[in-house]
Amino acid sequence: MSAESKPLSGLRVLIPRGGTWGDLVAQALREQGAHTVIAPLVDFAHTSEEDKLVEALKDLEAGRFDWMTATSSTVADVLTHHNAVINERTQVALVGEATAVAFRNAGYPVTRTPSQENSTHALLEEWTETDTPEVLKVLTLRSDVAVPVLTEGLIGRGHNVTQVLAFRTVGVPASVHIREDIESGRINAILVASTKIAEEVASQFSNLPDSTLVACVGANARKAAADVGLRDDQDSPLTQALIDTVESVIDQSDMLD
Template sequence: MGAQAGALGGRRVLITRSADRARPLASLLSGLGAEPLVLPLIDFERATDQAALDAALDALAAGGFDWLVVSSITTVRVLVEKAAGRGTTPAGLVPTGTRVATIGPSSRQVLEAAGIPVALAPVDNQSAEGLVGLWAAGSGRVLLPQADIAAPGLREGLAAKGADVTSVVAYHTVDFPARPGFRLQAELPAAVDRSRHTTAEELSPLQARGELDAGTIDAVVAASPSAARRIAAALLPLGRCRFIAIGRPTAAEAVTLGIPVAATAKVPTPDGIVAALGTVFANEGNIR
């Protein structure tokens, strides 16, 4: 990453996440001489149907599932919050006989930091598609807690492999900010968030618009298709600002929305995002 990272010095990078979720990437960017900026565009609220979610977690704790499939860090926040409400740990929600699968290194890291061992996760294609590709035919009963707007690919892919999938809404993705009292705000395990003291300037949409018009933002990072949609609704035109997608679904959504994609992070981690940014700026040399 050395040569690529060297191209980041002085670059101003807009991260379209809330400050707490942006910290790991902001910390890495700062350490490489870039200036991270934060513009929260999406937020997360607790599931409206708590009874359905609680029933699914009761069945999980009772050994009713062979697998728990976790497709996002936000789902882990739900598990942390639910465990606290039940007077247990996140690991206490998952019985010994139930295996856990996830789709990427970030989710795996946070699950294992919470004491939940991960039995299956793709290495090369770190995505829902990658997990489905690894899935053994059948594999029994699966609990899949997801966002209300989650794409059907993971659920349908596992079912096509013969799994008996129970899908439940774990949280709602909403425009930032979430409603007071509804926001999902459980903290991840401290071992995961090593950048708690990192701060980045937080912009309002109006400030971001002014910066984009002035050409003073070099790149904007979108972590999900929903973030791409919010960027399209609130920030276009991007001008000279390059759009960096985290994952192929985000890139595909951006293309559908007419947003040129400068690069797609091959790995959905801060290192992977920095590598994508570094490639874009290294190819441009010193052109600003």
């Protein structure tokens, strides 16, 4: 496919999150012809449950959990920051390509990811080990704003779940250069991939040009955009091509934080 015939050819896209997530999304968009600008509008701070997290990580190293779960690549960063050790008897279930890549890059094992559809619901459906009368001890690590789908699913199956907020999601001010590029229209599209990102885009870019596409990825991001008065250009074919590209590499579970 020539550069001219690629669906996102020439589109300059703001990617509002860094790390493994941002790198995977940027690569996918470039393969479809887009130019990418990674400018994080969110970052991750220490959890409000630090003491609980430290105790849970001690239990994790001691092998007191049968399984642990994560749906965000940031959890790998949290584990690395704490020099956490995952006991060899503890198995690891993950959702999201970025999450699996981050875990492997950090040297942590990955036991199970969804094989069909890359989603939390698919993981629960395929996770046969949890569909048993045996009560498993499971550690779920997530963000303060993530929807606890896995946690609730496991509790509903009767398992002993220790859920810990492993990190908080906080807003990050865009640089002067990025704000100028947005207001001048030099950036043609902005990805909105979580509730927090929707809030940051709405508050930081009040003079968003009408020509700039706002691509809300996932139902949570679309609802958040509506709540804060941010427009959603999902009816545009170009926006849909942008969303499809992002969803081809990043599951919506990766967008919950």
